[in-house]
Amino acid sequence: MPAGILILGYLALVLAPLGLAWAQGLAPRGVWDELASGLGLLATAMILVEFLLLGRFRAVTGRVGSDVVMRSHQLLARVAAVFALLHPILYASPRAPAPVWDVTHRTTVETSWPALWPGIVALLLLAGLVGMAIGRDATGIRYQHWRLMHGLMAAMVAGFGVWHALRAGRYSQDPGLAALWLGLLAVAGMALLWVYIVAPLLRLRRPWRVTEVRNEGDRTWVVTLTPDFDGTMPYRAGQFAWLNVGHPVFSLDENPFSIASAPSAGREVQFLIKEHGDGTRLTGQIAPGTRAWLEAPHGHLTLAAHDDATGVALIAGGVGLAPLIGILRELNATGDTRPTVLIYGNRHAGQIAFREELDELSRTHGTELVHVLSEPPDGWTGETGMVSPSLLKQHFDRDDRRDWLYVLCGPPPMLRAVEATLLNLGIPSSRILSEQFVYD
Ligand SMILES: Cc1cc2nc3c(=O)[nH]c(=O)nc-3n(C[C@H](O)[C@H](O)[C@H](O)COP(=O)(O)OP(=O)(O)OC[C@H]3O[C@@H](n4cnc5c(N)ncnc54)[C@H](O)[C@@H]3O)c2cc1C
CATH class of the missing domain: 3.40.50.80 (Nucleotide-binding domain of ferredoxin-NADP reductase (FNR) module)
Structure with a gap:
């Protein structure tokens, strides 16, 4: 049950803040206040865990496939955005500074400006982030630029969201929950660091070179790469790679393409690329000898766990x-x-x-x-x-x-x-x- 393990892991992470809040045993407030706080905690946790659903972590994509991970990422982000939008609306207690005797903010909702503004910024950015993701094609922004903006805005939503929780949250004043927020924020930051800095740095040791580009029918090309390093790239037939041809290793100009070659055929890898948008339209112009970088293997479209299939x-x-x-x-x-x-x-x-x-x-x-x-x-x-x-x-x-x-x-x-x-x-x-x- 590989997918089951992932779902359980996901639930454990996003529900952990609610669990820690409940374990504090603070005096209960009205149901709307508790619901509003709960949604705020859940939304913040979901947003932080989204960084693990970037489609680049084999422990996740290898179990259920990158397309399932990416679609879950999109769906869960939208659910988190709805929870985050509902969170400030549902509070029913008076919005005023808490009386000095009410140290656990039982009677009021924290609305001091220093506590509130990071939350407002996070909310506005989140709405923009989800809107830009849903209407990506309509914006006409180049995919690579969109990806960069998406990553930066997501990082800001996470940072401001946690800042707001630590300043305004009734339950997040607890050191255990505060530590969990900082831990999840660190994991989110490390996920970005891994994908955009560490993994490209590691790729520097494994450069590839284009050896052939040939036409294979209507606007379709076969691109063959050979490794400029000793050894081979381990992969299974049917998996895919993030391919960057002719750009610096840190470039966001990389696209996912399935590997069309057979692993046992040798060190070269081959791709079948159909012209689609700005990048792939230039495939036929790639010159042999061009430097290439591969982030691979990814994907679950393999016979690996299916030896018992009879055909x-x-x-x-x-x-x-x-x-x-x-x-x-x-x-x-x-x-x-x-x-x-x-x-x-x-x-x-x-x-x-x-x-x-x-x-x-x-x-x-x-x-x-x-x-x-x-x-x-x-x-x-x-x-x-x-x-x-x-x-x-x-x-x-x-x-x-x-x-x-x-x-x-x-x-x-x-x-x-x-x-x-x-x-x-x-x-x-x-x-x-x-x-x-x-x-x-
Ligand atoms: C797992 C997977 C395997 C794929 N395998 C193949 C293959 O073997 N052969 C093939 O021809 N096509 C394959 N594709 C599709 C291919 O990735 C897109 O056609 C290509 O990225 C378009 O690039 P572009 O620069 O021409 O398009 P752009 O003009 O940049 O964008 C057009 C559209 O392509 C998609 N796209 C562009 N860049 C990316 C990206 N970095 N990540 C995800 N989507 C992107 C977006 O939907 C975008 O709106 C695969 C896609 C996926 C997700």
């Missing part, structure tokens, strides 16, 4: 083939005799990548290869339309394929539809691995 079904949409061909290549290179099926959907024939190699794998490895085109050319003999439920039924509604592993990668609507069909066919969810290429 492997790979279902790809467009450039979603990248991790799946890595898996297929590895199965072939290691002489794995389990049966394989590759269902590969594209819009038109010009988008089919590694066509000849796939034909070769179909002949030599016995992979059942099913091409699906929604805009087929004249004389096309493969499947047409979408990767539909009936097509999936045709191939997988068989008792001997229920114990297979199903590995999916492609556009989110396709993944949702394929996953629903497989579940309807009785494939257990534990046998379905999927990864999407967008975090939005």
